[in-house]
Amino acid sequence: MKDLTERFFEGDRRALARVLSRIESGRSVGREYMRNLYPRSGNAHTIGVTGGAGSGKSTLTGALAAEYRKRNYKVGIIAVDPSSPFSQGAILGDRIRMQSLILDPGVFVRSMASRGALGGLAPTIDDVIAAMDAFGFEYILIETVGAGQDEVEIAGSALTTILVNNPGTGDDIQAMKAGIIEVADILVVNKSDLPGADMLVSQLKALLSLAPSSEYEVPLISTIATQGEGMSELATAVDEHRKYLETSGMLEIRRKDDARHQILSIAQRMILENIRSGSSEAQIESLVEEVAKRVIDPHTAAAKMVADSVE
Numbered sequence: 001m002k003d004l005t006e007r008f009f010e011g012d013r014r015a016l017a018r019v020l021s022r023i024e025s026g027r028s029v030g031r032e033y034m035r036n037l038y039p040r041s042g043n044a045h046t047i048g049v050t051g052g053a054g055s056g057k058s059t060l061t062g063a064l065a066a067e068y069r070k071r072n073y074k075v076g077i078i079a080v081d082p083s084s085p086f087s088q089g090a091i092l093g094d095r096i097r098m099q100s101l102i103l104d105p106g107v108f109v110r111s112m113a114s115r116g117a118l119g120g121l122a123p124t125i126d127d128v129i130a131a132m133d134a135f136g137f138e139y140i141l142i143e144t145v146g147a148g149q150d151e152v153e154i155a156g157s158a159l160t161t162i163l164v165n166n167p168g169t170g171d172d173i174q175a176m177k178a179g180i181i182e183v184a185d186i187l188v189v190n191k192s193d194l195p196g197a198d199m200l201v202s203q204l205k206a207l208l209s210l211a212p213s214s215e216y217e218v219p220l221i222s223t224i225a226t227q228g229e230g231m232s233e234l235a236t237a238v239d240e241h242r243k244y245l246e247t248s249g250m251l252e253i254r255r256k257d258d259a260r261h262q263i264l265s266i267a268q269r270m271i272l273e274n275i276r277s278g279s280s281e282a283q284i285e286s287l288v289e290e291v292a293k294r295v296i297d298p299h300t301a302a303a304k305m306v307a308d309s310v311e
């Protein structure tokens with residue numbers, strides 16, 4: 001039987017699914033795959049789709065993927081949200097469009113939990129992205145849920161971040177306050193078929209005009225994701241942002257930042273794993289007792305655990 005990596009590079013989707021499961025398990029077997037895959041990644045353009053709950057992120061992700069399929073690109077979708085319609089199989093929004101997308105061999109959908117075992121973003125999202133990239137998807141869309149630190153972190157994993165707003169919620173203004181606007185490369189006013197869309201567009205325009213002038217101007221695009229409207233403009237805006245990243249030298253800087261961030265966070269995880277596997281429950285318990293009784297301080301206890309783990 002052919003080896004899994006070989007089948008992966010032949011474009012076998014089941015091999016991709018298996019490799020992703022192994023990577024996500026966080027065990028060393030995943031690391032082995034990454035060693036082979038990573039050198040073949042770095043070609044895809046990654047797009048984060050973020051915004052308030054119910055703003056239409058899933059619908060828009062599906063519609064944008066359909067636009068890329070029209071342009072003959074292969075698309076990977078990562079839904080960082082267990083409640084996403086992509087992960088539940090219960091397809092919200094435009095059922096037919098979404099279903100045909102999921103059956104399309106040029107599209108691959110993967111969902112993952114937003115939080116890793118240690119809290120924070122699922123630690124393997126960068127690996128999942130790299131694997132899809134190495135598999136040959138030209139565009140990788142990452143849908144996130146909610147508004148907060150996780151979104152900012154995901155924005156760090158994607159080259160282009162799209163912030164989805166919609167009329168009548170006031171969420172957009174909250175997003176500004178939360179600082180999410182600062183990580184947005186493209187602003188979208190979705191649900192443009194609903195009342196209040198024009199007003200939201202002018203509000204956002206006014207906000208954008210306050211931003212310090214820069215080489216790159218954040219575009220504002222109106223969409224009706226349920227009808228696929230505005231997707232061609234959105235795809236063009238993504239390409240323009242990509243071009244900006246390339247010509248300004250930002251792409252290189254971003255790649256280095258990503259590399260630095262990944263190395264450090266993986267190293268942190270490795271150290272934690274070592275500490276956990278290097279000390280027995282009994283050892284940890286005895287340190288816990290001593291600290292609780294004020295016999296030793298927590299710094300000394302932690303230092304002892306770390307020292308024991310590297311021996």
Ligand SMILES: Nc1nc2c(ncn2[C@@H]2O[C@H](COP(=O)(O)OP(=O)(O)OP(=O)(O)O)[C@@H](O)[C@H]2O)c(=O)[nH]1
Binds near residue numbers: 058191
């Ligand atoms: N009228 C209108 N409804 C839309 C549009 N886009 C999405 N919707 C509807 O808005 C609802 C939420 O859409 P989703 O795509 O699930 O939104 P989401 O942001 O992914 O939602 P969560 O992941 O639950 O936060 C669905 O009922 C969609 O059909 C649009 O352009 N116009």
Ligand SMILES: [Mg+2]
Binds near residue numbers: 059
């Ligand atoms: Mg969703």
